[in-house]
Amino acid sequence: GAGVSQSPRYKVAKRGQDVALRCDPISGHVSLFWYQQALGQGPEFLTYFQNEAQLDKSGLPSDRFFAERPEGSVSTLKIQRTQQEDSAVYLCASSLMGAEWHFGNGTRLTVT
Amino acid sequence: KQEVTQIPAALSVPEGENLVLNCSFTDSAIYNLQWFRQDPGKGLTSLLLIQSSQREQTSGRLNASLDKSSGRSTLYIAASQPGDSATYLCAVREGNAGNMLTFGGGTRLMVKP
Numbered sequence: 774g775a776g777v778s779q780s781p782r783y784k785v786a787k788r789g790q791d792v793a794l795r796c797d798p799i800s801g802h803v804s805l806f807w808y809q810q811a812l813g814q815g816p817e818f819l820t821y822f823q824n825e826a827q828l829d830k831s832g833l834p835s836d837r838f839f840a841e842r843p844e845g846s847v848s849t850l851k852i853q854r855t856q857q858e859d860s861a862v863y864l865c866a867s868s869l870m871g872a873e874w875h876f877g878n879g880t881r882l883t884v885t
Numbered sequence: 886k887q888e889v890t891q892i893p894a895a896l897s898v899p900e901g902e903n904l905v906l907n908c909s910f911t912d913s914a915i916y917n918l919q920w921f922r923q924d925p926g927k928g929l930t931s932l933l934l935i936q937s938s939q940r941e942q943t944s945g946r947l948n949a950s951l952d953k954s955s956g957r958s959t960l961y962i963a964a965s966q967p968g969d970s971a972t973y974l975c976a977v978r979e980g981n982a983g984n985m986l987t988f989g990g991g992t993r994l995m996v997k998p
Contacts, residue, residue: 777928804984815889815974815988816929829985864928874919874986876928 775799777877779865785883786855794850794880798867802875807840807850808864810879816864822848855884887912887979891989898965899997906960906992908975913956919986920949920960921974929974933960965996 778797786792798805804823808816809832818832824845833840837856842848852859862879888911898904908918917936921929933942933949935958941950948961958975972993976986 779928806985808988813990815891815976815990816986818985818987821985823984866929868984873931873934874929875931876921878926878928881926 777865777867777875779863779877779880781880782878783881783883785885788857788884789854791851791853792855792882794852794863794882796848796850796865796867796877798846798848798865799869799875800846802867802869803845804868804870805842805848806866806868806874807848808866809834810862810864812861819850819863852882855882857884860884887915887977887987889975889977889987889989891973891975891992893992894990895993895995897995897997900965900967902965902996903961903963904965904994906962906973906975906994908958908960908989910956910958910977910987912979913953914979915953916978918949918951918958918975918977920947920958921976923972923974923991932973962994965994967996967998969996970994 780795807819810816820840821829822842837853839851864879866874866876868874892907919934920932935942935951946963951958972991974991976988
């Protein structure tokens, strides 16, 4: 596709449910990031992949958060046993070699 | 830990004004700095990328400057238009932190017709 695609655009989960958020990066982009953006705040780093390797997961807020990119293209961010504080927009970005970053429109997660 | 601050948090100006958005960062050992625009419900669109060795970049009515030693960057918007209304975010990529971008909290700009 022409840009980074994220699905679903909106997700409402009841507290305690598991959710999976998908990111389709620009074809050929080696680097992929996940960010969490709370309302009115700047994005906060969650995790980084280079191809299929997860090189940095220091931003994941708890062990309920898990990300994977098994074939070095599509990535999935999974949140287990969702809590209200997980409500945010989750942004995915990809880059060819770490120069300019291309962001998707994000998934807005609301935990009720 | 790198911290990025943007001032002001919100700004409302009449159409046609020139304006300056400010960004400061605590660790000057950066690889580059990028300014993004974010429209409501949308992702981020890259506006300008300044490498650490550069002092400024220009694109149309936008000019971004970088003073690495003092930890500051400014985004200058000339002759503002209502279509410029959005949130503007600056982000730094640190030389020693892989490819991670650290973002400021953003400046919400409203340009009134």
